[in-house]
Amino acid sequence: xxxxxxxxxxxxxxxxxxxxxxxxxxxxxxxxxxxxxxxxxxxxxxxxxxxxxxxxxxxxxxxxxxxxxxxxxxxxxxxxxxxxxxxxxxxxxxxxxxxxxxxxxxxxxxxxxxxxxxxxxxxxxxxxxxxxxxxxxxxxxxxxxxxxxxxxxxxxxxxxxxxxxxxxxxxxxxxxxxxxxxxxxxxxxxxxxxxxxxxxxxxxxxxxxxxxxxxxxxxxxxxxxxxxxxxxxxxxxxxxxxxxxxxxxxxxxxxxxxxxxxxxxxxxxxxxxxxxxxxxxxxxxxxxxxxxxxxxxxxxxxxxxxxxxxxxxxxxxxxxxxxxxxxxxxxxxxxxxxxxxxxxxxxxxxxxxxxxxxxxxxxxxxxxxxxxxxxxxxxxxxxxxxxxxxxxxxxxxxxxxxxxxxxxxxxxxxxxxxxxxxxxxxxxxxxxxxxxxxxxxxxxxxxxxxxxxxxxxxxxxxxxxxxxxxxxxxxxxxxxxxxxxxxxxxxxxxx
Amino acid sequence: xxxxxxxxxxxxxxxxxxxxxxxxxxxxxxxxxxxxxxxxxxxxxxxxxxxxxxxxxxxxxxxxxxxxxxxxxxxxxxxxxxxxxxxxxxxxxxxxxxxxxxxxxxxxxxxxxxxxxxxxxxxxxxxxxxxxxxxxxxxxxxxxxxxxxxxxxxxxxxxxxxxxxxxxxxxxxxxxxxxxxxxxxxxxxxxxxxxxxxxxxxxxxxxxxxxxxxxxxxxxxxxxxxxxxxxxxxxxxxxxxxxxxxxxxxxxxxxxxxxxxxxxxxxxxxxxxxxxxxxxxxxxxxxxxxxxxxxxxxxxxxxxxxxxxxxxxxxxxxxxxxxxxxxxxxxxxxxxxxxxxxxxxxxxxxxxxxxxxxxxxxxxxxxxxxxxxxxxxxxxxxxxxxxxxxxxxxxxxxxxxxxxxxxxxxxxxxxxxxxxxxxxxxxxxxxxxxxxxxxxxxxxxxxxxxxxxxxxxxxxxxxxxxxxx
Numbered sequence: 007x008x009x010x011x012x013x014x015x016x017x018x019x020x021x022x023x024x025x026x027x028x029x030x031x032x033x034x035x036x037x038x039x040x041x042x043x044x045x046x047x048x049x050x051x052x053x054x055x056x057x058x059x060x061x062x063x064x065x066x067x068x069x070x071x072x073x074x075x076x077x078x079x080x081x082x083x084x085x086x087x088x089x090x091x092x093x094x095x096x097x098x099x100x101x102x103x104x105x106x107x108x109x110x111x112x113x114x115x116x117x118x119x120x121x122x123x124x125x126x127x128x129x130x131x132x133x134x135x136x137x138x139x140x141x142x143x144x145x146x147x148x149x150x151x152x153x154x155x156x157x158x159x160x161x162x163x164x165x166x167x168x169x170x171x172x173x174x175x176x177x178x179x180x181x182x183x184x185x186x187x188x189x190x191x192x193x194x195x196x197x198x199x200x201x202x203x204x205x206x207x208x209x210x211x212x213x214x215x216x217x218x219x220x221x222x223x224x225x226x227x228x229x230x231x232x233x234x235x236x237x238x239x240x241x242x243x244x245x246x247x248x249x250x251x252x253x254x255x256x257x258x259x260x261x262x263x264x265x266x267x268x269x270x271x272x273x274x275x276x277x278x279x280x281x282x283x284x285x286x287x288x289x290x291x292x293x294x295x296x297x298x299x300x301x302x303x304x305x306x307x308x309x310x311x312x313x314x315x316x317x318x319x320x321x322x323x324x325x326x327x328x329x330x331x332x333x334x335x336x337x338x339x340x341x342x343x344x345x346x347x348x349x350x351x352x353x354x355x356x357x358x359x360x361x362x363x364x365x366x367x368x369x370x371x372x373x374x375x376x377x378x379x380x381x382x383x384x385x386x387x388x389x390x391x392x393x394x395x396x397x398x399x400x401x402x403x404x405x406x407x408x409x410x411x412x413x414x415x416x417x418x419x420x421x422x423x424x425x426x427x428x429x430x431x432x433x434x435x436x437x438x439x440x441x442x443x444x445x446x447x448x449x450x451x452x453x454x455x456x457x458x459x460x461x462x463x464x465x466x467x468x469x470x471x472x473x474x475x476x477x478x479x480x481x482x483x484x485x486x487x488x489x490x491x492x493x494x495x496x497x498x499x500x501x
Numbered sequence: 502x503x504x505x506x507x508x509x510x511x512x513x514x515x516x517x518x519x520x521x522x523x524x525x526x527x528x529x530x531x532x533x534x535x536x537x538x539x540x541x542x543x544x545x546x547x548x549x550x551x552x553x554x555x556x557x558x559x560x561x562x563x564x565x566x567x568x569x570x571x572x573x574x575x576x577x578x579x580x581x582x583x584x585x586x587x588x589x590x591x592x593x594x595x596x597x598x599x600x601x602x603x604x605x606x607x608x609x610x611x612x613x614x615x616x617x618x619x620x621x622x623x624x625x626x627x628x629x630x631x632x633x634x635x636x637x638x639x640x641x642x643x644x645x646x647x648x649x650x651x652x653x654x655x656x657x658x659x660x661x662x663x664x665x666x667x668x669x670x671x672x673x674x675x676x677x678x679x680x681x682x683x684x685x686x687x688x689x690x691x692x693x694x695x696x697x698x699x700x701x702x703x704x705x706x707x708x709x710x711x712x713x714x715x716x717x718x719x720x721x722x723x724x725x726x727x728x729x730x731x732x733x734x735x736x737x738x739x740x741x742x743x744x745x746x747x748x749x750x751x752x753x754x755x756x757x758x759x760x761x762x763x764x765x766x767x768x769x770x771x772x773x774x775x776x777x778x779x780x781x782x783x784x785x786x787x788x789x790x791x792x793x794x795x796x797x798x799x800x801x802x803x804x805x806x807x808x809x810x811x812x813x814x815x816x817x818x819x820x821x822x823x824x825x826x827x828x829x830x831x832x833x834x835x836x837x838x839x840x841x842x843x844x845x846x847x848x849x850x851x852x853x854x855x856x857x858x859x860x861x862x863x864x865x866x867x868x869x870x871x872x873x874x875x876x877x878x879x880x881x882x883x884x885x886x887x888x889x890x891x892x893x894x895x896x897x898x899x900x901x902x903x904x905x906x907x908x909x910x911x912x913x914x915x916x917x918x919x920x921x922x923x924x925x926x927x928x929x930x931x932x933x934x935x936x937x938x939x940x941x942x943x944x945x946x947x948x949x950x951x952x953x954x955x956x957x958x959x960x961x962x963x964x965x966x967x968x969x970x
Contacts, residue, residue: 165915165916168919322878390966433937435935436936437935442936
């Protein structure tokens, strides 16, 4: 019974959360966004007191059901373990707790959070690991299926599906996601929840509470015949059947043992006498980790926009060279992220914002200091004034919720003019496309020769009004590198 | 462009010349006046003069009706909103002030209904007007028997009598069958004919309790035509129609159920029936036009508001008795008074200007592109004909999203944007046109391609910002 309930709930949460991470329509987050927000580490980082308290209470009452129901990585591992058990029954056995590893990693995680070594946090955070697997590996396939449907829809003149761009947003992130998936699948296939009980810092953190939970899996010594069937089917390897003991710090209350026991010697029952003590839950909030962008300064190669002089009267399309992302001296973080350091401290690189961004602006960073955290660039689109989706979905408070109105006054960066690339100079044509598309009117076209009103006009950026949305960079006709490039600001300001 | 600049420059010089003459004249006169001149000019833009209101004569009663009629449907509430958008009670003190000010400045036509302001309009109107002599204003109200409970003759008579009571009068100057056309002939017959109330109203007119009998029309044209065909029997004294520079030609573009005002007004003129105009601003849309249109209007007439164009347009036809405006705030009232004190009728040139504005507002123009592709290839990769063809296709299919209030707007919007992405890759869409103008000389249709592309770009940008896909 317990197992059945657990499975239904787990599948429910898992499926919906996966859909949230896959969604290409941009509407699901409105209904499913809460599933990301109830994840423990994101809630802690967002200082979401309500959720953290609720999860504490949940664990104190029922044990680590968070790990077997709410955590998508846990449920995914259960899936792999189930496949493994189909090949070989009774494959698990009791093993003692690997304390040094568990607590070592939890300690490491706290230190990493405190010192801002976010690569460690990003790699260890279970929800984020799952988000990366779905976002980097599954979503491209999902999007292609969607695009296939869009093609079909187009044939029958339907607008139910529309095509979305599928492109490799970050190779390192893809590699990390693939490696995580392979390692976890292998571990789960062989030994069930090894990862959850030896590596996962969230599991270890919850185990501190789970020891004192009110409901527990209990062995009835009078009924137990010490057959060991429970231990052989315990994914968590936490039943020491010879001594009739269960390591509650590792038990995730999955109910498999209860179902397996043919003597009904195991039950999931409340304590008769209970003493609850709640260990302190708060993790140290760190002093500032200073952020440096230490990417090499690469010269901005000037490549003029193509301009074909010979005109054919029978049409044809000029080749448009794909834009490439410039190496920004200071990366641009999305409006709402407050500052590079707020982003670095809170983001666990779950990729939800990256998957959600309808304008293809966000992608995982390849910079080691902000590894896999979102960064903005404008080759595929720009940070549109009416869109605040990333701020709505972020579960960790790395991107705080903002309104459309607020967005237009948040300065996330400013535009820098690259004279060498500018079309009026390279092609000797009037342009002004950047000025025409600036949503805040920060760009004025001024004559190159200030004494000659009739000379060609080039953009003049008023940095004080620029919000760094990237519209100018996106629509700039120069490619592969635009003639106007957004330089990020470490601290966002309201102007 | 060049031509416009010239005109502006000429106008500017003219103004400057006139200004200096005035200044010179005043300087030679007395000093304080010279100091006042700019202040006077400022005052003339915001303070309507008294005694300058334009009036139109009602051919039946020979009474003069102010061209500005006060619509009592958006009266202010105590929380500063308009009554139908707020739950707060009507701010009677403010209503009194507005009415007093209007009467002081020559307004004498007040249009209300038992349905307006959540049913509170007649009461508030009655209070405000009863403070003035009965012969200083005309009251228009309506038989708003929309609900089934009020379909019976008895209930409708009760509604009429209640209007008299609420308005504190013993006769109504202008009485209307309210919103005929809604629900088609069947609904009309149910509300007015089968119950015999129309005959009763004609009797009341004979008895003098109704001085002018008319109807207001929206919707099904069949009812309008039917009632006019019965003119010999009912002798309509006036008819209230929707008229503005959009509805003149493009009413059906905005809403397929509507009929162009040109037809409605023409039919009334044929029979010598005066028109009362509602929706001169098309629900406020014509006072809040896109910035570039507002700029063009100000360019032609810098010292009058954007809304004044709509009022001048609606008030110019001689067959118009009065133009109704639902005014909530004092600045609305003052601005509208300025437009009609006195009316400066729109010239032929103004009309063609407004015609152009209307076209742009409804995105009426299809672009005369026939996809010959002589303009191509655009050196910057823009798919010029692809963009025009998609636009024209949606325009011709009648599925162009225009107004967020429009029925099916969300669906049209989605289809337009998805369809655009399907037919033209994003890197080849209008926002990548840099206006270099190399395409222009190649177009056999003389389309100003960069200008059209920029219009479409702005249109698409507005669509994108108006909602999420």
